[in-house]
Amino acid sequence: MTVLETQPVTVLPDVTETPAEPKRRKRRRPSLWHLFLVPVAFLFLLPFVQMFMASVSPAEELVSFPPPFIPSRIDFGGFVGLFTETPILRWMLNTVIVSSVAIVSHLVLCSLAGYGFARLKFRGRTFGILAILGTIMIPTQLLMIPTYILFSRLGLIDGLGAAIVPWLASAFGIFLMRQFFLSLPPELEEAGMIDGANRWQVFLQIILPLAKPALATLAIFTLLNSWNDLVWPLIAINNQDWFTLQLGIANFQGTRRTQWTLLMAANVIATLPLIIFFLFAQKQFVQTMTLSGLRG
Amino acid sequence: MTTTAERVTAKRGTPPAQRSRRRLVEDLGGWLFVIPATVLVLGLSIFPAAWAFILSLQKWDGFSEPEFVGGEQYARLITDEDFHAAILHTGVYTAIFVPMSVLAGLFLAVALNRKIRFIGFYRTAIFVPFVASAAATGILSTYLFNPQFGLVNNVLRVTGLPQQGWLEDETQAMWVIALMSLWGQAAFTTVIYLAALQDVSPELLEAARLDGANAWQSFWHVTWPALRPVTVFVGIWQTIGAIQLFDLVFTTTRGGPLDATKTIVYYLWEQAFKRLDFGYGSAVAYALFFLTLIITIGVVIYSRRRGMEAF
Numbered sequence: 001m002t003v004l005e006t007q008p009v010t011v012l013p014d015v016t017e018t019p020a021e022p023k024r025r026k027r028r029r030p031s032l033w034h035l036f037l038v039p040v041a042f043l044f045l046l047p048f049v050q051m052f053m054a055s056v057s058p059a060e061e062l063v064s065f066p067p068p069f070i071p072s073r074i075d076f077g078g079f080v081g082l083f084t085e086t087p088i089l090r091w092m093l094n095t096v097i098v099s100s101v102a103i104v105s106h107l108v109l110c111s112l113a114g115y116g117f118a119r120l121k122f123r124g125r126t127f128g129i130l131a132i133l134g135t136i137m138i139p140t141q142l143l144m145i146p147t148y149i150l151f152s153r154l155g156l157i158d159g160l161g162a163a164i165v166p167w168l169a170s171a172f173g174i175f176l177m178r179q180f181f182l183s184l185p186p187e188l189e190e191a192g193m194i195d196g197a198n199r200w201q202v203f204l205q206i207i208l209p210l211a212k213p214a215l216a217t218l219a220i221f222t223l224l225n226s227w228n229d230l231v232w233p234l235i236a237i238n239n240q241d242w243f244t245l246q247l248g249i250a251n252f253q254g255t256r257r258t259q260w261t262l263l264m265a266a267n268v269i270a271t272l273p274l275i276i277f278f279l280f281a282q283k284q285f286v287q288t289m290t291l292s293g294l295r296g
Numbered sequence: 297m298t299t300t301a302e303r304v305t306a307k308r309g310t311p312p313a314q315r316s317r318r319r320l321v322e323d324l325g326g327w328l329f330v331i332p333a334t335v336l337v338l339g340l341s342i343f344p345a346a347w348a349f350i351l352s353l354q355k356w357d358g359f360s361e362p363e364f365v366g367g368e369q370y371a372r373l374i375t376d377e378d379f380h381a382a383i384l385h386t387g388v389y390t391a392i393f394v395p396m397s398v399l400a401g402l403f404l405a406v407a408l409n410r411k412i413r414f415i416g417f418y419r420t421a422i423f424v425p426f427v428a429s430a431a432a433t434g435i436l437s438t439y440l441f442n443p444q445f446g447l448v449n450n451v452l453r454v455t456g457l458p459q460q461g462w463l464e465d466e467t468q469a470m471w472v473i474a475l476m477s478l479w480g481q482a483a484f485t486t487v488i489y490l491a492a493l494q495d496v497s498p499e500l501l502e503a504a505r506l507d508g509a510n511a512w513q514s515f516w517h518v519t520w521p522a523l524r525p526v527t528v529f530v531g532i533w534q535t536i537g538a539i540q541l542f543d544l545v546f547t548t549t550r551g552g553p554l555d556a557t558k559t560i561v562y563y564l565w566e567q568a569f570k571r572l573d574f575g576y577g578s579a580v581a582y583a584l585f586f587l588t589l590i591i592t593i594g595v596v597i598y599s600r601r602r603g604m605e606a607f
Contacts, residue, residue, distance in 0.1 A: 030412075030413070031410070031412040031413075033407055033410065033412060034412070034413075034414070036407055037407055037408075037414075037418045040404070040407070040418075040421075040422065041417065041418045041421035041422060042421075044421050044422050044424075044425055044479065044482075045421050045424075046447075047425070047428075047433075047436045047440060047479060048424070048425070048428075050436070050439070050440060050447060051432075051436055051439075054439065062445065063444075063445055064445065065444060065445050066445075066450055066453060067445045067447075067450055069447075069450070109332050109333040109336065110333055112329045112330070112332070112333065113329060113330040113332070113333035113334060115329060116326050116327075116328075116329030116330035117330055120322075120325065120326035120329060120330075121322060121326065122322055122323040122324075122325070122326025122327060123319075123323050124323070124327070125326065125330075128330060128334055131334075131338055131342065132334065132337055132338070134342070135337060135338065135341035135342060137589075138341050138342070138345050138585070139536075139540055139581075139584065139585055139588060140540070141540055141542070141561050141564060141581050141584055141585075142344075142345055142348050142581045142582065142584070142585050143340065143341060143344045143345060143348070144564070144565070144568065144577075144581070145348060145351060145568050145574050145577050145578050145581065146343075146344035146345075146347035146348045146351065146578075147340065147344050148568075148569075149347075149358070149574070150344060150347075165336075165340070166340060168336050169332070169333040169336040169337055170337065171337050171341075173333075174333055174334075174337065199325065224427065227429070228427075228429035228430065228431075230429065230430050230431055230543050230546070230547070231542065231543065234546070235565075235569055246429050246430075246431040246432075247431075249431045249432070249435065250430075250431040250434065250546065250547050252435070253434065253435065253438070253547060260439060263435050263439070264435070264439070266435075267432045267435050267436065270429065270431065270432055271427070271428055271429070271432045274427035274428075275424060275427055277427075278423070278424055278426075278427050279420070279424070282419075282420060282423065285423070285426070285427075286423065286487055289423075289426065289483060289484050289487045289488075290487050290488060290491050
């Protein structure tokens, strides 16, 4: 939360591209840092490489000893088994629904609240901000039991509601948007008001289009959290039909422990969308990481 | 709704009754913007947090009539040896993971903070595991560290080193979990340090260079002092996360072998959702909350005294 308070969104340094080293362009011999970075990068990529290789390996090779480092042939048996024997498609659909609803709701509700807390004057505003700030201190674990009971009273158990409701809005989202709106010059809105637009029109037509970078950060934050969430589905969903991808594959650990190609194929299905997304929007992901202690 | 029209036409110097009415309208307009998100956030945090406290004073299994027992659940915490063991396991994990992740973040950030060939590739490689979920990381851990055919033991075999039990060995399981957490989270500490490195004054670094300082000296005397506040922040953040370890234990060892990886939150989950002891589970949750608070406040006070404020 301190990062949020001390650094308005707009002034964050872009760590994906800016090098701080003073340039020493004269000698162009390769840096010694490669000797450190090549093995490190290799180690960080290794689990993913293993995951992809194992997912297309012949099943018997994964449990043979000594196991080959590289599969002898490509075998899609794991994926076939995954799609024919398990409800993975259903789980994928569930997760896509959960994440989509969460992202849309987050963007709408948090930008509204962020704008209200940043710009509108009303009684109780300070109290509201402080209360929301205070909730950041409360760990999820403290909320598990009462939230479970609350959900079961509201009839949200064994349905997607249990996975969606915790991600409809967040203190982080409200704060992110508030900090962003505070960083905009008030003259923008005043100009709009003089032209006869009301608050609502100013917000929709002038302010929101400027907020795209902050909204992108918020969307990624919500996507990562809702897609990868395990705790809420775990405590609230018992019916296989409503499993999310994460809960489904975590459950495989018990039921299909030895079917490694199938497990790895499931892992690929659950992880690949986010990996691809990361490769395309690395800058925004890094921004999101910097601004939050995601998965803290 | 007449709110906006009224606000636009309202002028200064209106009679008091109309003024207070206008104020009410302004209040309403403001609350309309903030209320949905505020209700959701507070309703799913402060309200359940208060409820958890009430639950912790009760004996309740979710079905029968709850029975008020006062501080009995908290008294149980003091004598419950399984809970003490859970604190110990959590402490072991925290002691392994936090220094490792802070140091890794520092090293990687310093290494990545330069303009050399392939730097984009290196950054991507180190950052991309951040998107891996606990469930995916769990399956990968059990695969890579499988004692019979896992890659890690295979490498040990090829290099002639003794093979290990890893997740099936009670002294090693926590190390494997910490290592795989590090794999996924190194990106976070690295990114925070990278951002902090941008703030280190280039003038000071240049001055140090002109004074004949070598790379190590200018790091130690210029860069590191500037990174101390962010180190406190990252340390606290990672500690809070480490104390709350649950997901990766659930997706790898489920608390085993021989309960060696049963952390506080895993114990809480077991008490609440396996044994349906909501009262005791809530007491464990509150104990965890206070532990987190005490550690945070302690570190903040300590670092303020040492003059490296992070907050």
